[in-house]
Amino acid sequence: MTLISFVVPAFRVQGYLRECLDSILDQPVADIEVIGVDDCSPDDSGEILAEYAARDRRMHAVRLTENVGLGPARNVGLDRAVGEYVWFVDGDDWLAPECLVEVAERLRATRPDVLLVDHVRTHWNNAVTRSAMAEVFPEPPGEGTFRLRDRPETLRVLHTAWNRVVRRQFLGDLGLRFAPGWYEDVSFSYPVLMAAERIGVLDRVCVNYRQRRSGAITRTRGDRHFEVFHQWHRVFRLMDSWGSVVDDLRPAVFERMIWHYLTVLGNGQRIAPELRPAFFAQITADYARWLPPGGYPAPGGAEGLKHRLVAAGRWRTFSALRTVYLARDTARRTARTTRRRVAPRARRAARLARDTLLREYYRAELRRPVDPTLAVYAAYWYRGYADNPAAVHEAARRLAPQVRGVWIVRRDRVHTMPEGVEYVVAGTPAYYRALARARWLVNNVNFPDYVRKRPGSVHVQTHHGTPVKVMGLDQQRYPIGAVGMDFAGLLRRVDRWDFSISANSFSTQMWERAYPAEYTTLEVGYPRNDRLVNATAEEVLRLRAEFGLGLGERVVLYAPTHREHLPGYRPPFDPGRLLDVLGPAGRLLMRSHYFHDRERRARRPVDRVRDVSGHPRVEDLYLVADVLVTDYSSAMFDYAVLDRPIVVYAPDWEAYRLARGVYFDLLAEPPGAVATSFADLLDLFRAGGVDSAEATRARQRFRARFCALEDGHAAERVVRRVFLGEQPQPRCR
Numbered sequence: 001m002t003l004i005s006f007v008v009p010a011f012r013v014q015g016y017l018r019e020c021l022d023s024i025l026d027q028p029v030a031d032i033e034v035i036g037v038d039d040c041s042p043d044d045s046g047e048i049l050a051e052y053a054a055r056d057r058r059m060h061a062v063r064l065t066e067n068v069g070l071g072p073a074r075n076v077g078l079d080r081a082v083g084e085y086v087w088f089v090d091g092d093d094w095l096a097p098e099c100l101v102e103v104a105e106r107l108r109a110t111r112p113d114v115l116l117v118d119h120v121r122t123h124w125n126n127a128v129t130r131s132a133m134a135e136v137f138p139e140p141p142g143e144g145t146f147r148l149r150d151r152p153e154t155l156r157v158l159h160t161a162w163n164r165v166v167r168r169q170f171l172g173d174l175g176l177r178f179a180p181g182w183y184e185d186v187s188f189s190y191p192v193l194m195a196a197e198r199i200g201v202l203d204r205v206c207v208n209y210r211q212r213r214s215g216a217i218t219r220t221r222g223d224r225h226f227e228v229f230h231q232w233h234r235v236f237r238l239m240d241s242w243g244s245v246v247d248d249l250r251p252a253v254f255e256r257m258i259w260h261y262l263t264v265l266g267n268g269q270r271i272a273p274e275l276r277p278a279f280f281a282q283i284t285a286d287y288a289r290w291l292p293p294g295g296y297p298a299p300g301g302a303e304g305l306k307h308r309l310v311a312a313g314r315w316r317t318f319s320a321l322r323t324v325y326l327a328r329d330t331a332r333r334t335a336r337t338t339r340r341r342v343a344p345r346a347r348r349a350a351r352l353a354r355d356t357l358l359r360e361y362y363r364a365e366l367r368r369p370v371d372p373t374l375a376v377y378a379a380y381w382y383r384g385y386a387d388n389p390a391a392v393h394e395a396a397r398r399l400a401p402q403v404r405g406v407w408i409v410r411r412d413r414v415h416t417m418p419e420g421v422e423y424v425v426a427g428t429p430a431y432y433r434a435l436a437r438a439r440w441l442v443n444n445v446n447f448p449d450y451v452r453k454r455p456g457s458v459h460v461q462t463h464h465g466t467p468v469k470v471m472g473l474d475q476q477r478y479p480i481g482a483v484g485m486d487f488a489g490l491l492r493r494v495d496r497w498d499f500s501i502s503a504n505s506f507s508t509q510m511w512e513r514a515y516p517a518e519y520t521t522l523e524v525g526y527p528r529n530d531r532l533v534n535a536t537a538e539e540v541l542r543l544r545a546e547f548g549l550g551l552g553e554r555v556v557l558y559a560p561t562h563r564e565h566l567p568g569y570r571p572p573f574d575p576g577r578l579l580d581v582l583g584p585a586g587r588l589l590m591r592s593h594y595f596h597d598r599e600r601r602a603r604r605p606v607d608r609v610r611d612v613s614g615h616p617r618v619e620d621l622y623l624v625a626d627v628l629v630t631d632y633s634s635a636m637f638d639y640a641v642l643d644r645p646i647v648v649y650a651p652d653w654e655a656y657r658l659a660r661g662v663y664f665d666l667l668a669e670p671p672g673a674v675a676t677s678f679a680d681l682l683d684l685f686r687a688g689g690v691d692s693a694e695a696t697r698a699r700q701r702f703r704a705r706f707c708a709l710e711d712g713h714a715a716e717r718v719v720r721r722v723f724l725g726e727q728p729q730p731r732c733r
């Protein structure tokens with residue numbers, strides 16, 4: 001018999017769902033099942049559930065035809081569960097490694113109705129805070145079981161569904177299900193404890209409770225927070241139906257209700273100021289309605305004062321008291337911040353006078369109106385006209401000619417700008433003026449920290465590749481590759497984004513994790529790849545002629561990526577030996593990462609080898625190449641659009657994924673043949689493995705996953721949405 005049925009509802013959790021499912025399915029316990037419930041999610045959560053179900057027989061995917069909410073979605077999973085126990089896990093949380101071994105052992109040994117497990121809150125900045133379990137049980141309860149009336153302090157364990165494993169037959173006999181609406185955990189978790197004859201506690205952190213920076217209801221303002229009252233009313237009505245058998249528990253449950261109400265009211269991110277009086281009035285009404293005849297264990301100190309003000313209905317006094325406490329806390333935070341900023345202010349005061357004057361000029365320009373026709377473009381920290389921003393600019397010139405496009409470029413890269421493209425040089429007055437007054441700001445990286453997000457301006461982050469390596473906040477887990485990163489500063493920059501361009505569903509999922517904010521994702525394909533889709537045979541022949549490449553020559557493009565954690569590392573690569581294997585018709589193009597543009601030295605000339613690192617348009621190189629050899633570069637995703645052979649040359653794969661971190665196993669899901677040493681690379685070309693049937697099948701799977709949106713019109717879709725305001729047709733999932 002299946003021991004545990006996991007029920008995982010999914011709604012807008014595509015960026016986190018894989019981590020959740022992997023954390024369950026990778027546990028060293030066999031007798032489990034996972035029921036994933038797609039609550040009509042508008043993102044790719046349903047597709048992820050279906051993907052896992054197709055490859056793991058323990059996984060079952062259920063797709064709902066309409067959005068029903070978290071509670072009813074859990075009920076759908078519960079109805080399909082066959083396990084002796086059921087564990088409801090939210091799709092954006094994840095289990096601790098190997099915790100299930102101890103959970104399973106405890107369930108088999110004691111057969112509890114409910115087993116409570118510990119958790120930690122895992123914050124977006126990688127900080128971890130412990131739960132209150134140690135405060136609730138200063139002395140761990142041990143392996144035995146108990147009833148709630150024997151240990152009433154158990155009510156102070158966080159009232160969620162995911163920190164308790166519940167016997168399924170017990171739930172069925174009780175007839176308890178989740179109610180619709182927000183705060184659905186309340187009317188499930190408390191009744192479960194009150195009705196259980198056998199409660200167990202496992203003093204082991206099992207759940208990582210993700211504290212999302214955006215998208216969580218705890219950070220959403222609105223009147224739906226009033227639904228907390230309905231859930232508590234359900235608890236007390238259920239107690240009324242049970243009669244006197246739970247009368248001794250009423251005081252403790254009542255105290256929890258008032259504590260919860262005050263917690264919701266005190267969270268400024270939930271209850272807007274204009275709604276607080278009405279919320280307080282409802283607390284007072286519930287206090288009078290449900291107060292136990294013999295009273296309840298009210299807290300002391302400031303919390304006790306709040307309870308007394310609630311009982312008396314004294315909103316004005318309560319509000320004034322809250323203002324005093326907030327002012328005190330703000331003063332304390334300000335004092336700490338001031339102490340931390342003394343040193344940075346001293347350093348800022350030493351900046352050159354010219355920079356100070358230019359920043360003042362920028363601030364003055366910010367007071368002038370936004371230019372409704374101006375779009376500013378940039379790419380790769382002002383390295384020139386390139387990548388997605390260039391493709392969007394070209395489409396905008398065609399589709400939105402009323403928009404004036406101006407590029408930002410470094411002084412040493414001015415010579416690379418195409419004729420007829422307007423530009424300003426970074427650091428000049430014209431640069432600051434354009435930044436201050438532009439309506440649209442389009443970049444494939446972030447603009448500098450001093451750039452302000454003006455009301456009425458639109459920031460478009462195009463990114464510059466589908467990620468193999470972890471990015472953004474996910475780099476916090478790999479500190480070797482994140483030395484010197486300011487994650488708080490990164491999030492301030494991300495908060496400027498209005499649109500995030502995504503090439504595929506995989507990128508969308510990873511960006512939501514790496515860069516959590518309130519931007520709109522445009523999952524439209526990559527604008528820079530339009531040229532690859534639309535290129536004609538005549539254009540390819542012309543480009544090959546410009547590079548001096550003959551019709552019968554086999555051209556290999558070698559494009560390794562940069563290792564931030566190993567700046568001096570270069571993969572072993574001998575151009576001469578590769579050319580020997582390629583034969584007389586072989587030609588080799590070598591391109592280093594753009595981070596090395598200021599440190600390039602002239603390579604020793606080698607016959608049939610050309611250094612193309614300085615070529616401004618990488619798409620030209622893709623079009624002339626017959627084979628791409630790369631490691632962890634996003635070049636593979638772009639080149640795959642052409643459906644030509646790709647070789648992953650990854651001699652440092654194990655070290656790279658451990659130190660830098662990766663989003664998927666590239667060697668298990670490659671875009672073609674794989675070599676982990678230079679000798680292997682030579683053998684692949686020597687034996688024809690580069691374009692073997694196996695390599696071709698791998699490339700087709702890779703293209704289906706990452707290139708499905710590349711139809712040659714991605715830039716057009718961006719322009720129509722961003723510059724022309726056209727709304728896309730809703731996707732049918």
